Amino acid sequence: MFNQLIARTLPIVPKPIVRRVSQRYIAGETINDAVQAVQRLQQRGAVATIDVLGEFVRSREQAQQEAGMSLHVLDAIHQHDLRSGVSVKLTSLGLDIDDALCYTNVRNIVARAAEIGRFVRLDMENSPYTTKTLDIYRRLRSEGFANTGVVIQAYMRRSEDDIRLLASDRASVRLCKGIYIEPEEIAFRKREEIQEHYKRLLCMLFDNGMYVAIATHDDVLLDFAQEEIIRRGLRREQYEFQMLLGVREHKRDELIRAGHKVRIYVPFGHDWYGYSIRRLQENPEVAGHIVKAMFGIGR
Numbered sequence: 001m002f003n004q005l006i007a008r009t010l011p012i013v014p015k016p017i018v019r020r021v022s023q024r025y026i027a028g029e030t031i032n033d034a035v036q037a038v039q040r041l042q043q044r045g046a047v048a049t050i051d052v053l054g055e056f057v058r059s060r061e062q063a064q065q066e067a068g069m070s071l072h073v074l075d076a077i078h079q080h081d082l083r084s085g086v087s088v089k090l091t092s093l094g095l096d097i098d099d100a101l102c103y104t105n106v107r108n109i110v111a112r113a114a115e116i117g118r119f120v121r122l123d124m125e126n127s128p129y130t131t132k133t134l135d136i137y138r139r140l141r142s143e144g145f146a147n148t149g150v151v152i153q154a155y156m157r158r159s160e161d162d163i164r165l166l167a168s169d170r171a172s173v174r175l176c177k178g179i180y181i182e183p184e185e186i187a188f189r190k191r192e193e194i195q196e197h198y199k200r201l202l203c204m205l206f207d208n209g210m211y212v213a214i215a216t217h218d219d220v221l222l223d224f225a226q227e228e229i230i231r232r233g234l235r236r237e238q239y240e241f242q243m244l245l246g247v248r249e250h251k252r253d254e255l256i257r258a259g260h261k262v263r264i265y266v267p268f269g270h271d272w273y274g275y276s277i278r279r280l281q282e283n284p285e286v287a288g289h290i291v292k293a294m295f296g297i298g299r
């Protein structure tokens with residue numbers, strides 16, 4: 001109860017406190033911080049996808065700057081020969097401003113990634129952007145870019161239909177629960193309902209022979225996925241697990257030891273606040289961390 005209360009009041013917690021308790025979720029502010037985080041992950045046997053923090057950009061200049069940052073990240077990935085791709089949020093590339101601008105930005109990123117043999121995941125944002133994001137993904141595929149994939153959110157009631165549409169070109173799909181607050185008419189709200197839908201969608205993706213990035217830290221789903229992988233005799237090239245930086249690292253290591261590919265989502269940048277709030281709201285021990293930080297315990 002106390003954790004839920006603190007999670008709800010996080011927006012009024014002073015920013016320096018939020019920053020301190022959310023440090024584990026973010027690689028740092030610079031590209032170099034992200035490179036070092038990926039190198040540390042590689043030493044543990046994981047691979048990565050780097051995300052430049054930023055979303056809901058309102059000006060063309062800023063959208064172009066954000067796209068430029070992802071291009072710099074790809075250069076750094078190439079230069080350091082990292083086992084990493086990038087993840088991008090289309091609202092940071094101008095989806096709210098001009099569809100054409102957004103498409104040009106994301107296309108440049110995907111084209112550069114293709115040149116250096118890397119992958120670009122289009123993150124999925126809140127429901128006003130679902131259709132647009134899937135459309136942009138399909139347009140990129142129709143232009144021949146195979147090095148890009150999308151995200152399906154298990155809390156969305158429409159997701160089975162979306163998978164049916166994506167199945168024809170064997171899309172690479174990251175399957176996650178979904179993080180944004182959506183109305184009940186379009187999204188499941190109860191934990192068990194979301195878990196059941198997640199399981200159903202995962203089976204659909206496997207049934208259709210699609211590459212699945214199983215993005216969850218939930219033991220119920222991780223156990224289910226591993227049982228399905230064994231039952232179906234899937235090979236390592238047919239799926240991967242994905243987790244967020246700083247979350248359930250023991251579980252990450254366990255999955256790697258069991259022989260699975262595990263990719264870690266590595267966010268970095270100056271625009272850390274929105275992402276940090278979302279991560280803290282999902283941390284079941286958020287209250288303890290906030291209280292400790294407020295009173296300077298365990299620095």
Ligand SMILES: Cc1cc2nc3c(=O)[nH]c(=O)nc-3n(C[C@H](O)[C@H](O)[C@H](O)COP(=O)(O)OP(=O)(O)OC[C@H]3O[C@@H](n4cnc5c(N)ncnc54)[C@H](O)[C@@H]3O)c2cc1C
Nearest residue numbers: 123124176177178179215216217218242243244279282283
């Ligand atoms: C790689 C990756 C990419 C994602 N991309 C998207 C996306 O594009 N769009 C989108 O809407 N959502 C995305 N998400 C977020 C996702 O939708 C969920 O909100 C998030 O993963 C939490 O759900 P869960 O399945 O881990 O289950 P939960 O029930 O939230 O977590 C299971 C357990 O993991 C632990 N845990 C979870 N979060 C934390 C935390 N922050 N701190 C400490 N412990 C924690 C707890 O022990 C918890 O009981 C992504 C998630 C991952 C892993």
